[in-house]
Amino acid sequence: MLTALLWLAGLVVLFFVYRAVVILRDVMRDGDDGSQAADTATPANEDPALRAARARAENAPPNRRRWAIALGDILLIRNGLPCNGDTLALALPADQRERLARQVLREMNLAPDLPHADIAVRMHAALTGWVGGLGRSHDGFYEQLAAQGRVRDALAFDCARTAFLVRCIALLGWVTEAQAWMVLFLNAQRAQDSFESWEDFGMAYARAREHWLRISSQDGPASTRAAMEVREHLRNADGSWLALSWKRYRIFDPQPLTA
Numbered sequence: 001m002l003t004a005l006l007w008l009a010g011l012v013v014l015f016f017v018y019r020a021v022v023i024l025r026d027v028m029r030d031g032d033d034g035s036q037a038a039d040t041a042t043p044a045n046e047d048p049a050l051r052a053a054r055a056r057a058e059n060a061p062p063n064r065r066r067w068a069i070a071l072g073d074i075l076l077i078r079n080g081l082p083c084n085g086d087t088l089a090l091a092l093p094a095d096q097r098e099r100l101a102r103q104v105l106r107e108m109n110l111a112p113d114l115p116h117a118d119i120a121v122r123m124h125a126a127l128t129g130w131v132g133g134l135g136r137s138h139d140g141f142y143e144q145l146a147a148q149g150r151v152r153d154a155l156a157f158d159c160a161r162t163a164f165l166v167r168c169i170a171l172l173g174w175v176t177e178a179q180a181w182m183v184l185f186l187n188a189q190r191a192q193d194s195f196e197s198w199e200d201f202g203m204a205y206a207r208a209r210e211h212w213l214r215i216s217s218q219d220g221p222a223s224t225r226a227a228m229e230v231r232e233h234l235r236n237a238d239g240s241w242l243a244l245s246w247k248r249y250r251i252f253d254p255q256p257l258t259a
Contacts, residue, residue: 050235053242062249068188070240072163074205074229084240088170088177104168123174130162130183141212152194156201157208159191189251198241202230
């Protein structure tokens with residue numbers, strides 16, 4: 001009887017020793033993973049200018065207007081437009097303004113010779129119903145991404161495109177600034193609610209852009225351009241993405257009045 005009890009006591013001791021070893025191993029593994037994640041998030045050898053830009057972003061006062069426009073930065077840069085301001089009015093040379101107007105009309109699936117008054121009516125209607133999608137799209141583009149479980153990629157693409165088109169429609173004078181800002185702010189809030197960082201949003205957009213080009217028979221070097229543009233902008237110390245914290249404030253939070 002005594003022998004059996006000793007064996008039982010020995011087994012209990014071995015069990016607790018085993019549990020302690022397992023717990024200690026898991027704690028050490030979690031610590032390693034945490035340090036690796038921290039290193040990945042903020043590399044020790046990161047450019048000092050980038051670290052300084054991140055620090056400024058964390059302490060800068062909220063700039064909701066610049067934040068809302070910044071979702072379209074990649075497209076703004078691609079079209080030679082400034083992307084670090086917070087106003088919609090923009091003086092452009094006549095030839096650039098004309099090119100932009102033609103492009104926006106094409107993107108909105110409107111005739112290039114449409115009278116100005118008709119353009120304003122159509123744009124107003126488009127912004128009123130923007131949640132249903134803004135601008136033309138390849139047949140099945142969003143449906144294909146959804147079927148592949150890539151809804152967030154589709155959403156990032158739509159957020160970037162909406163920010164770009166609304167910003168352009170406003171600067172061309174086809175809608176009032178009040179209407180444009182309401183759509184830009186709502187668009188910005190859904191982006192903040194759906195993504196965790198500028199990198200998360202930017203790379204989702206780039207993946208959707210690659211799919212867009214593929215189904216329009218432009219697969220090739222151009223299909224990876226968006227990912228390169230996103231990576232470059234994420235490291236641009238003078239760009240909006242480093243100047244603006246992703247979730248330090250929400251777009252529709254009350255904003256303190258300046259003295």
